Amino acid sequence: MEENNITVRVEGLTRRFGSFTAVDNINLKIKKGEIFGFLGPNGSGKSTTIKMLCGLLLPSNGKGFVGGYDIMKESEEIKKNIGYMSQKFSLYDDLTVEENIDFFSGIYSVLNNKKKERKEWVLEMAGLKDRRDAITKTLPGGFKQRLALGCAILHEPPIIFLDEPTSGVDPISRRNFWNLIYEMSKAGITIFVTTHYMDEADYCNRLSLIYRGKVIAEGTPREMKEKYMTKDILEIETERFVEAMESLNLKGIETAIFGGLLHSTVDNADRSIPEIKKILGELNIKVMRVEKIVPSLEDVFVKLIEVS
Amino acid sequence: MRVSRIKAITKKELIQIGRDPLSLAMAFIMPVMLLLIFGYAITLDVNNIRTVVYDSDNSSLSREFVNEFKRSGYFTIVNNITDNRDIDKYLDSGMAQVAIVIPEDFSRKLKGSKNGDAMIIVDGSDSNTATIALGYISAISEIYSQKTKGIKITPLIEPRIRVWYNSELKSRNFIIPGLIAVIMAVIAALLTSLTVAREWERGTMEQLISTPVKSPELITGKLIPYFMIGFIDVLMSVFMAVFLFEVPLKGNFFLLMGLSSIFLFGGLSLGILISIVAKSQLVASQISMVATFLPAFLLSGFMYAISNMPAALQTVTYIIPARYFVSILKGIFLKGSSLKLLTFETFLLMLFGVTVFAIANRKFKKRIA
Secondary structure, eight states: OOGGGEEEEEEEEEEEETTEEEEEEEEEEEETTOEEEEEOOTTSSHHHHHHHHTTSSOOSEEEEEETTEETTTOHHHHHHHEEEEOSSOOSOTTSBHHHHHHHHHHHTTOOHHHHHHHHHHHHHHHTOGGGTTSBGGGSOHHHHHHHHHHHHTTTOOSEEEEESTTTTOOHHHHHHHHHHHHHHHHTTOEEEEEESOGGGGGGSSEEEEEETTEEEEEEOHHHHHHHHOOSEEEEEEESSHHHHHHHHHHTTOEEEEETTEEEEEESOHHHHHHHHHHHHHHTTOOEEEEEEEOOOHHHHHHHHHHHO | OOHHHHHHHHHHHHHHHHHOHHHHIIIIIHHHHHHHHHHHHOOOOOOOEEEEEEESSOSHHHHHHHHHHHHHSSEEEEEEESOTTHHHHHHHHTSOSEEEEEOTTHHHHHHTTSOOOOEEEEOTTSHHHHHHHHHHHHHHHHHHHHHHHOOOOOOSSOOOOOOOSSTTOOHHHHHHHHHHHHHHHHHHHHHHHTHHHHHHHHTHHHHHTTSSOOHHHHHHHHHHHHHHHHHHHHHHHHHIIIIISOOOOOSOHHHHHHHHHHHHHHHHHHHHHHHHHHOSHHHHHHHHHHHHHHHHHHSSSSSSOGGGSOHHHHHHGGGOHHHHHHHHHHIIIIIOOOTTTTHHHHHHHHHHHHHHHHHHHHHOOSSOO
């Protein structure tokens, strides 16, 4: 990574609350225009980290720079260059859509000649062109989410921090939301996004996995799968899959149900495929298909978290 | 300081207040209600003193004596009793505060050259009313003596008393201006005490502190709409004082509103400061009630003269802004005081406002925890 292309750099970042260490000595480097995913289960320190990066929370130790500004001393400079969307919906729900946009437009000092254009852009992006006079409280979750994102980036900041932007949003809205994030990334905006939805991790350019305040793995989604998943995953399509799973587990082949299918974790696919067919054949269970698949990030994370 | 940010905050607050019936009620109905309730309830005038009469003489002279009390307007005869043992009953139960007891030989003595005796019993448990009643009683007796016997007592010194500023000695005239000060002290702090805490509670503050808004911008933006409300409240109160309670406004109306504005700035800033420190709407509103109402009511000189307080308490009154506002309002209403006479009060109100505003700015942190 070229050093001059780094927009967020953090070394030894630590935050303690009393005797509890919420964030423990983490290091991060994020490139300009990158979609950086910060993953971890609830309570692992994601929000604490994002708040420190946005200048909302002072770190206990460590150093960090966001957009070239020191998170210890220049938090107000940072705030001019970022957009932050908190985990909890934090627009004014007693204001209309348009009033919220106008308010943040004023707060971010959007230039007068750009105000209208930016407002229309947000309304378009959030799909709220026809509902600009609706009281925000009355909007469905997905619309609120996009409006909140729109308000946070009215001033076109080069870096955006999104804390669990898709929690509590339906799958289609989530998909739309990620499309938006891609577009912004293409425009050169750096995006730092936290999520506990493991399936969203694949959308990111690079990831860090945080668990109990510590970064336990990092890399591109592909690197993560190759580096941390040394075993093979087999997908099995079969009749009587519950019975099949039980018998495979009895024979020492680690197997779990995935929808109507089975996933087995094995050391070597080529050796295990005939073995599985044999075991199930002896029980008169018909096997339609057994094949090696690329592990999902969820497989990787479950394994990593089990290890630590 | 960017005007665009202050404007955005002010506009947002105004919209929010306008959409919240509770905020509106607190802003406009509460001060009117308080002024009505306290304005009518608090009176230091002693009228309608309940009086029972035991007249065993029952002559034209004795009846004339009792009539003199009735005519004064201060005494209301609740009953004429014929058994002197009932006097105790009337006074004990509070049915009467004063008993007039006229002996059988009242008119006989008066017609002769002797002095007539009449016993007046006063319930002294309410010492304030009793003292005032005693004054009335001796005055009435003196008038009666002059009328019936033409006796004119020539005292060695005859004071010619002239009461200035509130010549009718109506207590309402000095209570109402003071009351406006007390009510505005409470309302001002209460109005703003919710505004910052509410944003922390609703989570909107987290978004706000991630933006480049500066704390003086935020505080100023939040002060302006409540200043407008407070100004309207003072206007309403002054109109009520003049047209409803008929308190004469001797001084300059514009001076009154100008100095009220300075007071409002301090009171509203205090509310913001409380809101910033408390971070919870419930705690903030309770603190502002206690921090403003009690000192304003007891230590501002509104009810109790500061000069009668122990020295230590007198010192405390200097940090209570309502003290200066009470002086200002009483001065302008009753004496028609000019700004020159109120320089000290005005200066200290400004000092209070600027200090509290500065502390509020320092205390507001654009950080969580």
